[in-house]
Amino acid sequence: MNTLEFTLLVGMGSLLAGFLGSLTGLGGGVVIVPMLTLLFHVDIRYAIGAALVSVIATSSGAAAAYVKEGYSNVRVGMFLEIATTVGALVGAAVALHLHVSVIAIIFGLALIYSAFASLREKSEHKADVAPDRIATWLGMDSSYPTENGMTPYHVRGVPLGFALMFGAGVLSGLLGIGSGAIKVLAMDQAMKLPFKVSTTTSNFMIGVTAAASAGIYLSRGYMDPGIAMPVMLGVLGGSLLGAHVLAAAKVRSLRLVFTVVIGFLAVEMIYNGFVGKM
Amino acid sequence: MTAPDIRRDQRMDQIMAILLRSGVLLAASLVFIGGVVYLSRHDLPTINYRVFQGEPQELRTVSGILREAGKFHGRGLIQLGLLLLIATPVARVLFSVVAFIYEKDWTYVAITMLVLTLLCYSLFGGGL
Numbered sequence: 001m002n003t004l005e006f007t008l009l010v011g012m013g014s015l016l017a018g019f020l021g022s023l024t025g026l027g028g029g030v031v032i033v034p035m036l037t038l039l040f041h042v043d044i045r046y047a048i049g050a051a052l053v054s055v056i057a058t059s060s061g062a063a064a065a066y067v068k069e070g071y072s073n074v075r076v077g078m079f080l081e082i083a084t085t086v087g088a089l090v091g092a093a094v095a096l097h098l099h100v101s102v103i104a105i106i107f108g109l110a111l112i113y114s115a116f117a118s119l120r121e122k123s124e125h126k127a128d129v130a131p132d133r134i135a136t137w138l139g140m141d142s143s144y145p146t147e148n149g150m151t152p153y154h155v156r157g158v159p160l161g162f163a164l165m166f167g168a169g170v171l172s173g174l175l176g177i178g179s180g181a182i183k184v185l186a187m188d189q190a191m192k193l194p195f196k197v198s199t200t201t202s203n204f205m206i207g208v209t210a211a212a213s214a215g216i217y218l219s220r221g222y223m224d225p226g227i228a229m230p231v232m233l234g235v236l237g238g239s240l241l242g243a244h245v246l247a248a249a250k251v252r253s254l255r256l257v258f259t260v261v262i263g264f265l266a267v268e269m270i271y272n273g274f275v276g277k278m
Numbered sequence: 279m280t281a282p283d284i285r286r287d288q289r290m291d292q293i294m295a296i297l298l299r300s301g302v303l304l305a306a307s308l309v310f311i312g313g314v315v316y317l318s319r320h321d322l323p324t325i326n327y328r329v330f331q332g333e334p335q336e337l338r339t340v341s342g343i344l345r346e347a348g349k350f351h352g353r354g355l356i357q358l359g360l361l362l363l364i365a366t367p368v369a370r371v372l373f374s375v376v377a378f379i380y381e382k383d384w385t386y387v388a389i390t391m392l393v394l395t396l397l398c399y400s401l402f403g404g405g406l
Contacts (some may be wrong), residue, residue, distance in 0.1 A: 004317060054359055057306070060298040060366050072291065078374060078390050085396040138385065174300075205296070207367040208393070214364045215400035218357075221333035225356035229313045232363070236306055251336040 002228065010040060011230035018058065018238025023245070024255040026118050027178050028235040028270070029055040032109060034265035038272070042227060044100045045108075048176030049223040050257050052214040053237035054177045059207035059235060062243070071144045072200040073193065076155060079138060080165045081246070084179075084209040092216035095174045104273035107175050109241045111266035114181040129192045135157040153194055161191040173213040178206040203256020294370050299367030308359030314341050316352025340402070368397045 001009075013035050014028070021028030029051045036047035095103060135141060135155035143152040168179035180202055187198035217223050237266035336342035337357050346354025371394050378386040 007313070007317060025326055042327040042328070045330055047325055054362060054366060056363050058301055060302045060363075060370075074290065074374065075386060078371075078386060078393060081371070082389065082396075083392055085400075089396065089400055139311065139383070186385045204370075208371060208397070210365040211364045212400045214360075215402075218360065218364065219338050219401070221335075221338045223337075223357070223360060224327070224333060225312065225316070225337065225353040225360070227327060228360055229309050229316070229356045232309055232360070233306060233313070238304070 007226070007230045010036070010227065011234040014054065014234025015234035015238040015241075018054070020258050021235070021237075021241045022058070022062075022255070023237035024118070024258045026255075026258060027055070027180055027238055028058055028166060029177050030111060030169030031265065032231055033176060033233065034111070035268055037104070037264065038229075038268055044103055045095075045217075045222045046224050046227050047164065048095070048103075048197045049174035049214070049217040050228040050231040052210050052217060053223070053228045053232045055131065055176070055210040055213070056207050056214060057232050057236045058239045059178065059203055059251065061208065061239065062203055071142070072204045073140065073155075073197055074204075076139065076140050076191070077201045077204050079140070079158075080162060081205060081208050083120050083162045083165035084169035084172070084183075084205060085212040087166040087171075088173035088212040089169075089216065091173025091175075092213045093173075094170070096220065098174075101273040101276050104269050105234065106171075108266040108268075108270035108273065110171055110179075111262055111269065112174055112178065113275040114177075115187065115262040115266070118255065119259060121257045123141075126253065129156055129186070132156040132158065135191075142197075144194055151194075151198070156192045157190040161186045162189055166255035169209055169212075172206075172209045173216070174239070176210075176213065176217075178210060180206055183239070208246060228231050290374075297373060298366055298370060301369060302363065305359045305363035305366065307361060310359075311358050312347075312352050312355030312359055314352075314356075315350065315355060319352055364401065368394070368401070369394060371397060 014032065017031045017035060018028035020026075021031065032051040033044065033047045034056055036042040036050065037044050103151075131141065131154045135158050138158070140155040140158070141153065141167050143150045145151075164182060168182040168186065171177065171182065172179045183202040183205060187193045187201060193201070205258055214223070336346050340361065343354060343357045343361055346357040348354075369403060371390060375387060375390045375394060378390055
């Protein structure tokens with residue numbers, strides 16, 4: 001395969017990944033690393049660098065759409081950013097010393113988790129949550145628009161949310177993913193934020209977390225322009241395309257198919273990690 | 279939070295969204311131009327990405343990337359686009375610092391400054 005063929009094929013694969021990722025809400029970044037390593041036999045460190053770039057691009061590109069849709073909680077997001085950026089720095093530093101097989105296995109497990117998490121039913125309904133001392137002190141309580149007008153909500157479980165976010169940051173720096181599934185888990189389950197608020201805030205945080213990891217990958221020379229170029233342009237184009245057809249598509253069955261594909265990729269990553277084929 | 283507070287937060291969100299979109303658009307254009315230069319100048323050999331070599335020093339640092347891009351080298355231009363893309367969320371955090379100063383919310387000025395410091399450290403310090 002020469003450089004032109006490589007660029008075009010990776011670009012087309014990334015376009016498809018971005019398209020499906022945006023339609024299903026799973027994000028295009030999660031399939032970039034398996035695609036590059038399993039299909040194109042790219043070293044996993046280059047693949048993670050390129051995936052980080054695509055995560056920043058889609059997160060920042062989607063921000064405008066999210067702003068129209070609802071409210072992100074800037075204070076919650078910014079406070080938790082401390083945990084995710086420190087986590088990302090730790091994760092990226094650890095990645096430099098881990099064997100690629102170990103990274104591949106952890107990646108496979110994280111893929112299975114995010115595929116599993118995406119199939120869970122989401123319920124918007126929240127029981128009345130009592131105010132929490134730490135959240136009140138940090139001024140996190142806010143309100144968001146619903147059918148009944150602006151509905152106030154309280155934030156809880158700040159320490160647990162903070163700890164989960166550190167974990168999300170570590171995985172992001174280690175694997176080059178957005179860790180959106182864990183971020184939503186932390187805010188939705190641990191901190192009892194309304195679902196819409198936690199998804200929009202999570203999207204805002206994903207870009208900042210990925211930027212912290214990407215800085216390290218770039219300065220360590222893990223960011224190859226020849227790979228990152230088709231990946232970034234492809235995923236970005238695909239996700240914009242996906243956002244346009246989102247309204248008309250039958251997302252449920254598509255999400256199921258995409259989840260099965262991710263499951264297969266995860267198993268293959270883990271298998272390759274164990275037999276040392278990475 | 280009172281109603282004016284929330285309205286102000288929402289306006290802040292909208293300005294941020296425009297900032298992010300412009301950053302991504304500009305970065306993508308640079309990467310695209312760099313890609314065209316890269317593919318047209320390249321004598322197109324087969325590159326083996328299976329073997330990890332790491333990038334040369336001039337494509338790792340901010341000053342090196344600026345020099346390479348200034349020479350209109352394809353790989354340098356792409357890397358400058360990627361650098362700009364990484365800088366986009368950083369700019370958003372910087373914007374938040376200013377917004378919190380404007381609101382005189384000193385707790386969050388401190389929190390946001392800490393996040394900004396961590397981000398700059400990753401980009402210029404080269405990690406832990």
